[in-house]
Amino acid sequence: MAGSGNAHLRPDALLSARDLVVEFPAAGGRTVYAVSGVSLDLAEGETLGLVGESGCGKSTTGRAILQLPRPTSGTVQLAGQELTELDEDAIREVRPRLQMIYQDPISSLNPRRRVRDIVAEPLFIALENVSRRTAMAVWQERIGELLQSLLRRAAAPLRIVGRLASVAFVLWILSETVEDRAAEGWLGWTQVPAAIIGFPTLALLLLAGAIALLGGLIWVLLAVMLPFGLMSRQFGEVSSAVGLAGVVVTTGASAFMLWRTWSSFGGWAKWLNSGGLILLTAVLAVWLVLSLAKPERAGASGVATTLSAMVVLQVFYVAGLDGGIKLAVLVASAVVDALLFRWVLRRYRVNRDAERERAEPRVREVLEYVGINPDDAMDRRPWEFSGGQAQRLSIARALVSVPQVIICDEPVSSLDVSVQAQILNLLEDLKNLMGLTLVFIAHDLAVVKNVSDRVAVMYLGKLCEVSEPDAMFEEPAHPYTELLLAAIPQPDPEAELGSGRIGGELPSPMDPPSGCRFRTRCPHAAQRCIDEEPEMREIAPGRFVACHTPLVGETAPVRVETASASRGES
Amino acid sequence: MPDLPGSDARPLLDVAELRTTFHTAVGPLVAVDGVEWSLSRGARLGVVGESGSGKSVMSRSIMRLLPKSRVTSTGNVSFDGIDMMSLGRRELLEMWGPQLAMVFQDPLGSLNPVMKIGKQVGEGLRVHRDLSARAARSAALDLLEEVGIPEPHRRIDEYPHQLSGGMRQRIVIAIALACSPRLLIADEPTTALDVTVQAQILDLLEAERAERNMSLVLITHDLGIVAGRTDEIIVMYAGRIVERASTKTLFRDMKMPYTEALFRSIPKVTDDSHARLEIIGGQPPTMTSLDPGCKFAPRCKYAQDLCFAEEPALIEVPTPSPARSRITGSDDDGEPDVGADTHLYRCFYPVGTDDAAEALERNIASGRVSEAGVVIRTD
Incomplete structure (x- = not known):
């Protein structure tokens, strides 16, 4: 097979992928050629079965259609809209129409979330997409993305700086008791060793360190618990102006403390010491504003890190101040922090409840579609369900946003046969009920035959055969299809165990064979298969094969009239 | 393998009244209830x-x-006349490999990720047959060839993660077969x-x-x-x-x-x-x-x-x-x-x-x- 060519494509398809190529970089500068020029299309209401061995690129193809990740080259059109050219935001808007069901139902559902939230999630994304997007929001996101990538790269050094800073802070506090700070206001780095030596007991030092560490841990814990999963995506809306004001106040307070600290500095060394901190604070402050404005962009852990870093820095500045001002600023910043956190929590709760209420009828409806009793299930968590039920939840999640196309990646491979039958029947029912268009990826040909209107066989990143299932299974045209069919276990002791076996292993996708990619394992391989890659061509109405010597039809090139006529029909 | 006369009418494995109970927090769970077969x-x-x-x-x-702990098995399991249920740990170690062997579902989970394939295949032979490291390695090589591993000379010094799922399962089978089990x-x-x-x-x-x-x-x-x-x-x-x-x-x-x-x-x-x-x-x-x-x-x-x-x-x-x-x-x-x-x-x-x-x-x-x-x- 493995050939290229687009003879099997139809003009009126709902989803059309052309010449998809997905390559991944591998160690040693090599490339994994996972998908090499696959073209597929789907008519509305059709189920396309995509079948092949592990490593043939069928899942990668499915994901490339979803732009997860984006294909290296090729085009994907959904109802005429080109997906490969859309930016991240536009793709997010398309996703409710293009959903996915994964193989392992348990691990594709977040164990800490309740069924009602899991199933409703695509709806929230859909709702968000209709919310206003101002130029300001776009600008914020751009800056946010830039800063986020910078921060991500700087994360490790920042952590080291943070740790050094907290150690220095503890030493500074301790040194205060033995040094006269009145003249200086701040202890220079060079004086730190003197401070340590001057300190009466090491034991006290350790105790103080432990306390500082504990305090830090509590802060981190608070910061992690608070925004993790709690941030609502409604933050970016106009109603969150109050929240933004709160952030601005905090930032202002920080800037004030920064100025106070700076102005109390004397020498060069101190300016240098604080220079990095000033820069860092400025970055963090801007970042916090942006991330709170659009928390789902920043990611929960990003917000958590920023919040905790802000708090650490606040403590730093407070410590650098003198006497009465020190106390006043400490109290003020604590109050501001408390208000900010409280506001975050309350915003979250209000939004969450409102969203839930809006989504609930729809969630109930889809749960009923997939045969799960919403009254029992809504408030349970995924791990309380059996594999088959969890797969029903995955299906419900995929259905909730009324998608045009669902990509099912081995949805029944990890299930018992009896449960597999339930899920296959369910998909069939839903398809009839809702007019779904499905891509069904599986390695089990019997399963694929049962659900599909059209079957595409893949081998090592290329298509072998595209055909209507009954004909393909009756009389496979590609040698690979024939061997795949022979491998299916028959539930009949009288049936002959398939005589033909595919010997050997799939060749490495880093170094695919020349010509037809299946030739190394093909019983009919000839010199031509080494030299020349077969093109997809029509060998019978509705049957397309990429093979020089197909097992069906004439081996001569197909007559042009037949091809165009049948394509016109379909 | 021992050459056994075909006239031996006694079954190799005889399971009678096998009952396995897990003692769970919500009460006993009888996972196997009175199973009998030979x-x-x-x-x-x-x-x-x-x-x-x-x-x-x-x-x-x-x-x-x-x-x-928390599991009890009762009944009779007789393997070639030996009462499996009465065996101690040491005797069981003698049985596993040359008499009974097992192949599990997940090949990656049943292989040691930090041990070379050859060593894992030869391990049973060294224990049960007292083979030297060299002899075990050559026996392992034969076994790898037998279970259809391509390039056994290269593969023998690789680790399980370097193989595909099917190849790993072949390795597990090679390990199970190493001591020529009877079951x-x-x-x-x-x-x-x-x-x-x-x-x-x-x-x-x-x-x-x-x-x-x-x-x-x-x-x-x-x-x-x-x-x-x-x-x-x-x-x-x-x-x-x-x-x-x-x-x-x-x-x-x-x-x-x-x-x-x-x-x-x-x-x-x-x-x-x-x-x-x-x-x-x-x-x-x-x-x-x-x-x-x-x-x-x-x-x-x-x-x-x-x-x-x-x-x-x-x-x-x-x-x-x-x-x-x-x-x-x-x-x-x-x-x-x-x-x-x-x-x-x-x-x-x-x-x-x-x-x-x-x-x-x-x-x-x-x-x-x-x-x-x-x-x-x-x-």
Whole structure:
């Protein structure tokens, strides 16, 4: 097979992928050629079965259609809209129409979330997409993305700086008791060793360190618990102006403390010491504003890190101040922090409840579609369900946003046969009920035959055969299809165990064979298969094969009239 | 391998009244309940059932692989006259490898990730046969070649993660075969694998079994896998054997509604595309609180009041085909017919009888079962 060519494509398809190529970089500068020029299309209401061995690129193809990740080259059109050219935001808007069901139902559902939230999630994304997007929001996101990538790269050094800073802070506090700070206001780095030596007991030092560490841990814990999963995506809306004001106040307070600290500095060394901190604070402050404005962009852990870093820095500045001002600023910043956190929590709760209420009828409806009793299930968590039920939840999640196309990646491979039958029947029912268009990826040909209107066989990143299932299974045209069919276990002791076996292993996708990619394992391989890659061509109405010597039809090139006529029909 | 006379009529493995109980927080869970079967030398047994039917726990009970705390196994397991249940840890170590070996579902989980393949394959030989490191390595090389690993000279010094799933399962099989066991238990050996690789692995198991005159227990949830590759099949449900027959008899004349339901739920390549699959409604029973009566009754389309009140016993039907005598050992074609004279099932309304047809009609009339034969109310 493995050939290229687009003879099997139809003009009126709902989803059309052309010449998809997905390559991944591998160690040693090599490339994994996972998908090499696959073209597929789907008519509305059709189920396309995509079948092949592990490593043939069928899942990668499915994901490339979803732009997860984006294909290296090729085009994907959904109802005429080109997906490969859309930016991240536009793709997010398309996703409710293009959903996915994964193989392992348990691990594709977040164990800490309740069924009602899991199933409703695509709806929230859909709702968000209709919310206003101002130029300001776009600008914020751009800056946010830039800063986020910078921060991500700087994360490790920042952590080291943070740790050094907290150690220095503890030493500074301790040194205060033995040094006269009145003249200086701040202890220079060079004086730190003197401070340590001057300190009466090491034991006290350790105790103080432990306390500082504990305090830090509590802060981190608070910061992690608070925004993790709690941030609502409604933050970016106009109603969150109050929240933004709160952030601005905090930032202002920080800037004030920064100025106070700076102005109390004397020498060069101190300016240098604080220079990095000033820069860092400025970055963090801007970042916090942006991330709170659009928390789902920043990611929960990003917000958590920023919040905790802000708090650490606040403590730093407070410590650098003198006497009465020190106390006043400490109290003020604590109050501001408390208000900010409280506001975050309350915003979250209000939004969450409102969203839930809006989504609930729809969630109930889809749960009923997939045969799960919403009254029992809504408030349970995924791990309380059996594999088959969890797969029903995955299906419900995929259905909730009324998608045009669902990509099912081995949805029944990890299930018992009896449960597999339930899920296959369910998909069939839903398809009839809702007019779904499905891509069904599986390695089990019997399963694929049962659900599909059209079957595409893949081998090592290329298509072998595209055909209507009954004909393909009756009389496979590609040698690979024939061997795949022979491998299916028959539930009949009288049936002959398939005589033909595919010997050997799939060749490495880093170094695919020349010509037809299946030739190394093909019983009919000839010199031509080494030299020349077969093109997809029509060998019978509705049957397309990429093979020089197909097992069906004439081996001569197909007559042009037949091809165009049948394509016109379909 | 020891050359055993074919006239030895004693079965290789005899399991009687095997009962394994897990003591859980919510009470005792009888995972295997009074299972009885025997297996002749060179014979192939298939064990079929859904997840949670007790088939894996049964195999581990026989192997004595279950932990000691909070699990009790009672009954008799006699392997070639040796009472497995009475063996101590040291004696079991002597048994595992040369006598009984096991192949598990997940090859990556049963291989040591930080040990080279050659060493893992040769380990059993060094322990049981006192081979030197050099001799074990060359034996391992032969084994790798035998199980169809390409380039065994290179692969022997690789680690499991460097191999594909199918190759890993071949390694696991090589380890299991290293000491030429007389019984191999394969627990879902191909469930994690592709159809093509599955066929290769099953072929390999069958070839090795025939060559070594080894007995094979093949545990699976897929009736399709055992159909062409076993002599006898046990169907398990809720820790019990619900049907037991020679493979041909079972597929030709299944009596237990559960077996029928399992069979019908398999998508078959011979069916038309979009053919409706028959499903088994409801859920497997909660094993800690079993109701009286037939355990399958709530999901059974034939079930009557009697089925809910009283559990049917495992009874024997005469095989309609001319009864064959029990033959032990392999015959000329390498396919022994074992236990072909017994067909046991556990049902008051066996499939294919008039009673069952009437029962189904009554259920449809009462609305418990739909016209299509699917249980609507699982009461």
